[in-house]
Amino acid sequence: MHSIAILDYGSQYAQLIARRVREAHCYCELFPWDSPAERVLSIKPKGFILSGAPHSVYEPSAPYIPEYIFQSKLPILGICYGMQMLANQLGGKVAAATAREYGFAQIERLMPNALLPFDYQQVWMSHGDRIEELPHGFVVLARSQNSPIAAMGDLSRAYYGVQFHPEVHHTQGGQEILRRFIMDICDIAPSWTPQSIIQHSIQSIQAQVDFTDGKSPHVLVAVSGGVDSTVAAALTSKAVGDELVAVFVDTGLLRSNERQQVEEALGKHLGVKIIVRDASHQFLQALHGITSPEEKRRIIGALFIQIFEEEAKKLGNPPYLVQGTIYPDVVESSAPDRNKAARIKTHHNVGGLPAEMRFKLIEPLRYLFKDEVRLVGEALGLPSALVWRQPFPGPGLAVRCLGEVTPARLAVLRQADAIFMEELHKANLASLSFEKDALQGTSQAFVVLLPLRTVGVMGDQRTYQEVVALRAVTSDDFMTADWARLPYDFLANVANRIVNEVEGVNRVVYDITSKPPATIEWE
Numbered sequence: 001m002h003s004i005a006i007l008d009y010g011s012q013y014a015q016l017i018a019r020r021v022r023e024a025h026c027y028c029e030l031f032p033w034d035s036p037a038e039r040v041l042s043i044k045p046k047g048f049i050l051s052g053a054p055h056s057v058y059e060p061s062a063p064y065i066p067e068y069i070f071q072s073k074l075p076i077l078g079i080c081y082g083m084q085m086l087a088n089q090l091g092g093k094v095a096a097a098t099a100r101e102y103g104f105a106q107i108e109r110l111m112p113n114a115l116l117p118f119d120y121q122q123v124w125m126s127h128g129d130r131i132e133e134l135p136h137g138f139v140v141l142a143r144s145q146n147s148p149i150a151a152m153g154d155l156s157r158a159y160y161g162v163q164f165h166p167e168v169h170h171t172q173g174g175q176e177i178l179r180r181f182i183m184d185i186c187d188i189a190p191s192w193t194p195q196s197i198i199q200h201s202i203q204s205i206q207a208q209v210d211f212t213d214g215k216s217p218h219v220l221v222a223v224s225g226g227v228d229s230t231v232a233a234a235l236t237s238k239a240v241g242d243e244l245v246a247v248f249v250d251t252g253l254l255r256s257n258e259r260q261q262v263e264e265a266l267g268k269h270l271g272v273k274i275i276v277r278d279a280s281h282q283f284l285q286a287l288h289g290i291t292s293p294e295e296k297r298r299i300i301g302a303l304f305i306q307i308f309e310e311e312a313k314k315l316g317n318p319p320y321l322v323q324g325t326i327y328p329d330v331v332e333s334s335a336p337d338r339n340k341a342a343r344i345k346t347h348h349n350v351g352g353l354p355a356e357m358r359f360k361l362i363e364p365l366r367y368l369f370k371d372e373v374r375l376v377g378e379a380l381g382l383p384s385a386l387v388w389r390q391p392f393p394g395p396g397l398a399v400r401c402l403g404e405v406t407p408a409r410l411a412v413l414r415q416a417d418a419i420f421m422e423e424l425h426k427a428n429l430a431s432l433s434f435e436k437d438a439l440q441g442t443s444q445a446f447v448v449l450l451p452l453r454t455v456g457v458m459g460d461q462r463t464y465q466e467v468v469a470l471r472a473v474t475s476d477d478f479m480t481a482d483w484a485r486l487p488y489d490f491l492a493n494v495a496n497r498i499v500n501e502v503e504g505v506n507r508v509v510y511d512i513t514s515k516p517p518a519t520i521e522w523e
Helices: 014-023 037-041 067-071 081-089 174-185 194-208 227-243 258-269 280-286 293-314 327-333 370-379 407-426 488-501
Strands: 003-008 027-032 045-050 076-079 093-109 120-133 139-144 151-154 159-162 219-223 244-250 273-278 320-322 360-362 444-458 461-474 505-510
Touching (some): 003 014, 081 093, 081 151, 159 174, 194 227, 219 227, 219 293, 227 320, 280 293, 407 444, 407 461, 407 488, 488 505
Parallel strands (some): 003 045, 045 076, 461 505
Antiparallel strands (some): 093 139, 139 151, 151 159, 444 461
16 A cells, blocks of 8 residues: 655644545655654655654754655655755755744745645744745745745656645635645645554454453453543454454443443444443542642542553453544644654553553554544444544543542533533534534533632622533534634523523633644543
């Protein structure tokens, strides 16, 4: 299968490049820029994309383009810092810009070329340096008001650079620019489809599991009822059949009636043996007095593994554990193999695992984005109710109950969350269909219980009660998200129901922050 290798120089947009390449049905992998050449070349790329970075090429010890990239004689697309590296290393000049460009800009195409589709287009800029002189053999392809060289190319060697970010949705025609580089310049046919992902994943799982050790079953899968763990379980079941046992842990941190829904859905549709473990007392006891979100995640991750090890012992110690880790989890946790980006938060199934963990991990979704996971789930024949279920964090309500997690506070949170979701469904606003306009639905919605009290008045009496925040976003990849523009009347109705029906709450607020700068979850 033909592929694109993406070198990550530390840009928070680097993962979006990979997602856009996948959207063009081309397989790609994202590598730290200083990965060994043999590792990058092992995927047999037909082209390279160089990401942006929070650096300047003229800084001491600035990251650079490895020599093997040029020696390969394959097409190159440099984005932002990637373009500046191309210019700098091939004999051009890069300097600090007199006017930094951040946000929307208009570029003008100066000559027809294989990369840029429009004479004029709106793009997203994010840079403080610019190219002052072109390297030998390059021509200017586009300019903007503050960037005389907004795009460049050496057409004979198929080396291209753009100062803007085609991977973000703010850039008009950005996906077409990447498609042109992949299909037209690198000559790659679109072959990365849900069916090919399934085939590749099954082969990878089967190659990883050793069936010759006499053990049975071989594999445990941690299922939560969410789309990620469900699809991971379904893929693994396809690969190993009866060698798989699913374990569902009731942490006491689930939403209203969630345990019953999960048991019914998984038992009916996965066709594998399911063990349900009620560990709610253990989790709540371990979280007693804990308020730090990172400590919550660490405790929950460690206890998850402890419980799986206990269940594994009962089953004769299967050597493998399947987890529904997906790409955004890995990126935000800055896992060891993607450690060029800053760590945002630890995901319990990535960064919170104990060093002495006895399982060998199988993570069939580790480098898939959420939309790819859903498409794979549909291709596997999983029911729409599972495939399009709204995301729920691994640590559950522990990271939506800000401050100390107690049974009483969890009860308040569950009731408020149930009201919000009930009203979303009644108003047809809970849909995850990405074909709908952002104003007509939500990709993820939930309630957060805040660790503060405010003064209120109920029945002519002064109250001093807790605050809940409503959070609803629209997103197609969950790497970025925009706050959902829910109707005012709808929000007023939800707030009225919560303060009247949930004892202990006298104020409701709505979170109107996008990602970035915020994350979707509050902790």
